[in-house]
Each structure stands twice: as structure tokens, then as C-alpha cells.
Amino acid sequence: MDEQDKDTTENTESTDDNGKNAEDNVIVVNADVSPLAHWYVVHTYSGHENKVSITLKQRAEAGGFTDRIFKIFVPHQQKIVVSEGKKRSVEEKLFPGYMMVLMSMDDDSWYIVRTTPGVTGFVGMGTTPTPLAESEVKTLMKFAKMEAPKFEAKFNVGDSVRVSEGPFKDFLGKVDEVNDEQGKVKVLVSVFGRETPLELDFTQVVQL
Known part of the structure; x- marks a missing residue:
């Protein structure tokens, strides 16, 4: 996933109708990422991560926040599950109840994320959201994409x-x-x- 190693600076991968990058499950709100943007961890209701990420994208676009909210990442892996002798692929969240948002943080962008239905808060020290190191996000993206499916x-x-x-x-x-x-x-x-x-x-x- 060499191209995605540059995720905070560029994105040239194809996307679906929701702006989701087919390679690493990143929803792209705006590929023109500000150098001031950082990744933040957002807590959501468990099981609602995908729905919340799509809703946040729609709110950012409708509210004019595409200059501050750039990408949304829900880490997951594909797992092979066998039931009654039949094999099927299912999506398993790596961190149920969490998603990551690449954004330029200010009071307004904080508010649009925090008030998105299904969001319960940012992860950080006290009331201050703590940005993730870029290396941490790259590692998660590589892991989510490259790890072999598990059988269950x-x-x-x-x-x-x-x-x-x-x-x-x-x-x-x-x-x-x-x-x-x-x-x-x-x-x-x-x-x-x-x-x-x-x-x-x-x-x-x-x-x-």
C-alpha cells in the first residue's frame, strides 16, 4: 500500500459513490488535504461505525466543511466465516466503536463531528482531542489491507x-x-x- 503511505498529502485511488476508497476503506471527503490536518480518533456507538462515517461525510459536504474535514477511516479486515459448511466473507471491525477522521481541528469542525448522530466523543486528554501520529495511521491502514483473512x-x-x-x-x-x-x-x-x-x-x- 505504498500510495496510501502518503495518505495525509494525496489520494489518487478510485472511490465509490460514498467517496470510499476501495483499497483501504477510507472515505474521501476532500482529497486536497491541508498540511495542518491531523488524524483524530472518534468514539461512536458500536456497530454504527460505517453509518456514522457516511453521515459525517454528508454533513461536512452540506455544511461547507470540506476545507477542514478530509477523510474518514473505519479500520476493518475481511474474515472468512464458516457456518453450516458454507464459507462467506464478513467485515470485522478492528476497533468496534471507533473511527478516525483526518481534519483541521477548530471549534466549528470539532462541533460538526461531535454532533454527528452516533458520535459520542473524541479520544484525548480530558476534553482536548489528541491527534494520532501519522505512522500509527499508516500502520493500521497497512494492517487492515494486508493481513490475511482469518477463518472462524x-x-x-x-x-x-x-x-x-x-x-x-x-x-x-x-x-x-x-x-x-x-x-x-x-x-x-x-x-x-x-x-x-x-x-x-x-x-x-x-x-x-
């Missing part, structure tokens, strides 16, 4: 499962090991009266 399934050692794919389809067994990083489970099934271990993908077993 509600399998535990000892769970009873049914094999749903492969040569052992419809065999019943018990989970002996779970590897979340690789998205695999070791299942013990009975073959010709003997307990046999099988290493299977999360998508190849269904919990009973």
Missing part, C-alpha cells in the same frame, strides 16, 4: 460433526483438533471399526 467457525474439540464433502461424505465423527489459522479441523471417524483421523477444511464438515 464454531468448532470445538469434542464436537460431533458430519463430513459433507469428499470420499468420506456423510461419515460421522468428532472434532479432535481445530486450526483456525488454516481453516481446518481434524476429525476422528470410524472406518472398518477403527478410529481414523481426517484433516478437513471447515467447509467440508457440518456441526451436528
